[in-house]
Amino acid sequence: MVERSAAAQMDADTALVDDVAAGALPALRLYRWRRPALSLGRFQADDDVDHDACARFGVEVVRRPTGGKALLHSADLTYAIAMPRPEGRAGRVDAVYCSLAAGLVNGLGRLGVEAHVAQHAPSAHTGPVCFTSMQGADLRVGERKLCGSAQMRRNGAVLQHGSVLLDRLPFDESHLTRSTRHPADIGAVTVTLRELGAPTDPETVGAALVQGFTETLDIDFT
Secondary structure (H helix, E strand, O other): OOOEOHHHHHHHHHHHHHHHHOOOOOEEEEEOEOOOEEEEOOOOOHHHEOHHHHHHHOOEEEEOOOOOOEEEEOOEEEEEEEEEOOOHHHHOHHHHHHHHHHHHHHHHHOOOOOOEEOOOOOOOOOOOEHHHOOOOOOEEEOOEEEEEEEEEEEOOEEEEEEEEEOOOOOOOHHHHEOOOOOHHHHHHHEOOOOOOOOOOOHHHHHHHHHHHHHHHHOOOOO
């Protein structure tokens, strides 16, 4: 797993989907972050960010090519998967989410974690933080969010990337955004692999996710 700057990570993900759109094989990338970074959804307002707080905490701010809300990286393992868009109904946004979620569930199961896809309507909360929103395709253990994901489509290819929480930092998104939520709120609606008693070593978790995706999707990822 290669450590890059936040901007270089997003560039690498974008290159992944462009390569697949140009005819390359489906690809899976797993990575960590060189330093803490706050990624914003493609259409998220810059005003959601407290830039002074980010500077104090030494947090890079970067915009994702995908949608969604603000997500703090560093104590997570991020995956990015690029593949041709499936034909017909299988290529719909929700169908691709469910297909890739099944691979994540398979991989996490190898770590002893029983995760599931939350199937319900979005919550009324419209704040700036990804992990406090309750969207339909989130991956949860019980009612607590473990993994959030986002998609983009380009020239017949799909990119989905997401974040699996390994552990916690001493600060969270509520310190870095103009959110009304207290830090304890984020801890109450999220859960990490460490808190579940599961392995947190990135290589171990990454290997499990590769196996889960490969088996579930029947794709030998590069």
